[in-house]
Amino acid sequence: xxxxxxxxxxxxxxxxxxxxxxxxxxxxxxxxxxxxxxxxxxxxxxxxxxxxxxxxxxxxxxxxxxxxxxxxxxxxxxxxxxxxxxxxxxxxxxxxxxxxxxxxxxxxxxx
Amino acid sequence: xxxxxxxxxxxxxxxxxxxxxxxxxxxxxxxxxxxxxxxxxxxxxxxxxxxxxxxxxxxxxxxxxxxxxxxxxxxxxxxxxxxxxxxxxxxxxxxxxxxxxxxxxxxxxxxxx
Numbered sequence: 001x002x003x004x005x006x007x008x009x010x011x012x013x014x015x016x017x018x019x020x021x022x023x024x025x026x027x028x029x030x031x032x033x034x035x036x037x038x039x040x041x042x043x044x045x046x047x048x049x050x051x052x053x054x055x056x057x058x059x060x061x062x063x064x065x066x067x068x069x070x071x072x073x074x075x076x077x078x079x080x081x082x083x084x085x086x087x088x089x090x091x092x093x094x095x096x097x098x099x100x101x102x103x104x105x106x107x108x109x110x111x
Numbered sequence: 112x113x114x115x116x117x118x119x120x121x122x123x124x125x126x127x128x129x130x131x132x133x134x135x136x137x138x139x140x141x142x143x144x145x146x147x148x149x150x151x152x153x154x155x156x157x158x159x160x161x162x163x164x165x166x167x168x169x170x171x172x173x174x175x176x177x178x179x180x181x182x183x184x185x186x187x188x189x190x191x192x193x194x195x196x197x198x199x200x201x202x203x204x205x206x207x208x209x210x211x212x213x214x215x216x217x218x219x220x221x222x223x224x
Binding site for chain 2: 051088102104105107
């Protein structure tokens with residue numbers, strides 16, 4: 001069966017510090033991968049998606065970036081965090097255009 | 112472009128009574144529709160999906176939803192609420208050949224003992 005992992009589970013970082021969140025998927029190959037952000041009291045916002053290694057589509061201009069160095073690994077990064085980057089970050093995978101399955105999420109607090 | 116509107120931001124029910132969460136969709140094509148549930152500080156879990164097969168879709172934990180094209184609705188129901196159903200629920204739509212999902216704003220369900 002397929003599983004999706006995210007780490008860390010929680011993170012507290014000062015403004016201006018770098019960020020790296022990791023997402024890995026097991027039990028499937030060539031999945032579509034997605035990064036979402038869920039700010040307090042708001043819905044889900046799609047940040048990035050990837051249909052293959054090295055292929056990244058950005059949905060919202062911001063100081064975040066994403067990379068897919070391996071087939072089942074998706075990384076969300078920032079060089080300098082802003083207060084507004086605080087939120088709950090969710091990674092998801094899907095096989096082609098079928099339903100998406102979500103990871104457990106990372107709670108990021110920027111202080 | 113496709114979108115969904117969840118008609119209630121908050122629903123409160125007593126344990127053992129029915130739950131109804133309303134969702135209307137807008138899509139130029141025959142859509143794929145989903146309901147997800149999110150418990151506090153957890154990821155989203157797929158409850159059920161509609162992909163142009165039977166219009167009445169049964170999901171996990173006793174939930175079901177009915178696709179009504181004439182009303183452009185995809186309401187989620189459960190005959191008897193349980194305390195563990197307290198969570199946030201998202202109605203989601205995806206168009207044909209689209210990798211992306213469009214999420215509703217969410218409905219928070221509270222279950223009273």
